[in-house]
Amino acid sequence: MEQDNEEEVKTFKDLGICEQLVEACDSLGWKNPSKIQAEAIPHALEGKDLIGLAQTGSGKTGAFALPILQALLEAPQAFFACVLSPTRELAIQIAEQFEALGSGIGIKCAVLVGGVDMVQQAINLAKRPHIVVGTPGRLVDHLSNTKGFSLRTLKYLVLDEADRLLNEDFQKSIDEILDEIPRERRTYLFSATMTKKVRKLQRACLRNPVKIEAASKYSTVDTLKQEYCFIPAKYKECYLVYILTEMSGSTSMVFTRTCDATRLLSLILRNLGLRAIPISGQMTQAKRLGALNKFKAGECNVLICTDVASRGLDIPSVDMVINYDIPSNSKDYIHRVGRTARAGRSGVAISLVNQYELEWYIQIEKLIGKKLPQFSAQEEEVLMLFDRVAEAKRISIMKIKESGGKKRRRGGGDDDDNDDNDVEKYLRLKSGKNGKMSKKFNKKRV
Template identity: 80%
Template sequence: MTERDEEVKTFKELGICDQLVDACKTRGWLKPTRIQVEAIPLALEGKDLIGLAQTGSGKTGAFALPILQALLDSPQPFFACVLSPTRELAIQIAEQFSNLGSDIGVRCAVLVGGVDMVQQTLILAKQPHIVVGTPGRLVDHLSNTKGFSLRKLKYLVLDEADRLLNDDFEKAIDEILNVIPRERRTYLFSATMTKKVKKLQRACLRNPVKIEAATKYSTVDSLKQMYLFIPAKYKDFYLVYILTEKSGSTSMVFTRTCEATRLLALILRNLGLKAIPISGQMSQPKRLGALNKFKAGECNILICTDVASRGLDIPSVDTVINYDIPSNSKDYIHRVGRTARAGRSGIAISLVSQYELEWYIQIENLIGKKLDQYPAPEEEVLLLMERVSEAKRLSQMKIRESDGGRKRKGYGRDEDEEEIDKYLGNRKGKKSNKFKK
């Protein structure tokens, strides 16, 4: 911890104005986090920043507060643009800007795919101060929306910057950088950061200050990390065993594919567990609906791909389960960062099959620690075999029927998610006794 960490106790001492200090108090931000202590004074001095901090450490506040303070000093439309790799994270960032800026009249626009462009065009016509979006949809509007430009932009933020500077977003990011002013402030923030200097140079930083409010690739101390080395054919049984053991917890289960989220959600639902899927194959309204149900506590298990691994702040998550080990070990950091946020405790359990051992070893090397084994006696787990196998058979049959219906009708209907919605509605106030002995 630096001397600054020990000395600074309030946002006021960091240089934040009274109006925004009051906004922080309203949101329950009474004391700045370490990344905020490190970043905010430098941002207020006008520096470009590269910020590395653990997930759940208050990164959004570290860039939002200086931007809003600068906006108060010289208000103008299209003052700042924040880019995010996922739609859900963009929406969350915009909510934080709106909440912090509600008393000072800040207008935000969210530009993400899966939403009607005409609606977004109408919002842009009102000349918002802050634009938050995904790169592809922002490029669509820059190319096609009459009267919209970022030629007077003062601030550019790349949140989850390592992902945005990857090849997937290269073309869109380059197009955006070509049409915004070179004279601007630029902030890159992430829990993990690319080492490739060329990629960082593409963001056109000017003498940036690097802030490491965490050791590289570290996880928070309040997170308990464990593993189970199991045969691949038993993975479903172990997952159900853990979730039933933690039936009072709020859990996120990460899979590698969209198809797996769909199948696992149906299996768990057939076993009486409140699970809901979220993946890139779902329509945007369905994705947001699933996320909102999870946040509201209507269901306590979210089955997801890495679309939900970055930046999302769901305070109540107690448990993260890696049903599939990520092939990119950096993704592990982001996944397990969905729990043990803002000083709370949490547990992350990785199910490691014989085919995933190499990826698991890479994760241990990355975080620099050996994980403990999660206690799950095989004889107890295999007592679930018959019921879980039957639930899986019924779920696969349901998916085949659903897919056949879609092909015959020529369109998709998100039938499985609708079934889960009905199930959750029917389950309110009821408790499952399927696993009671």
């Protein structure tokens, strides 16, 4: 099907998806293909390698899962496809989508991620699943150490969030995996951004790929309302509490720069009666999944997170994203705000910008190609919260120090000292005059 006929595509059936999988899409509430699905699926069904560039929340998982499942139906075998993901949570979520789409046809998946018992994963591999989804490091561990497990008969390899898979943390593992799998295979490479490393990988492991760009470079979706709030650093927590209180019925994700900040902020908000929960790379896998499930289930409606949660996590009910700390890498802004306004829904993104983050914020505006409007907040009302927030913060710091002391007495050692020091560093907030800053800020943005 030619890409210029894309407007005529109304259903998954039109794309060539078989009846069983069309029914599975229907049961998941997928009525019409997204742009990336409409463009990628016909090429995939023709047996082409793919490079898919699409903004986050665009339905990338369906774009590679449906063709793989259709090919599997035609020629069933164990270890048919392998999907690599940069984060554990995303790997688990991809496997859930495969299982949901393949529930009527008996699809078996194995998830191979760190932080989970390797023995149980080895038992799952012994059951010879059709699809293996994992993070590169743990997959290499199993290829090296799990008796009887190999990917020598693999037919499909998917690299999801490829731009992140190609950083130094994963490079060695990816090379080892590519050495272990057959050259005769289909390869799908999906990425939000096209970096030099993605191009290099494309040359190394794809054959005459079809490139599909389902979004303009570094764009945010039209249904997303984006605003900024320029504030003195010392009032940042007050503004956060003010916004969360004003939007009290919303489900919100709050992004911070450090793991310690997630812990501190969630304690402050809980002390003020808000249902907040942290998620960060410092937490065990079980705790991370527990926090995510509580948030998805609505037990907590504020998730305080680092960039570990900025990619790929599909939490459909997120109404608002707050950038408590502005990311130093502008592209991370795109991924963060992509947690809301997904799949055609509307959403709000508010960035709290203090005097020390101004340059980073200006880079974000340049990247997305627009100047954002200001979030209207009455400073007098915000500052009325100051005493309550300061008290909640004092109690939270005491709690963190106490828990650090308990860990040390149990033999926690240096890590806990660092934890307390990091919190102390984080709390050395600086002040600034808001009026002067605003003039300076607007002058710089012109």
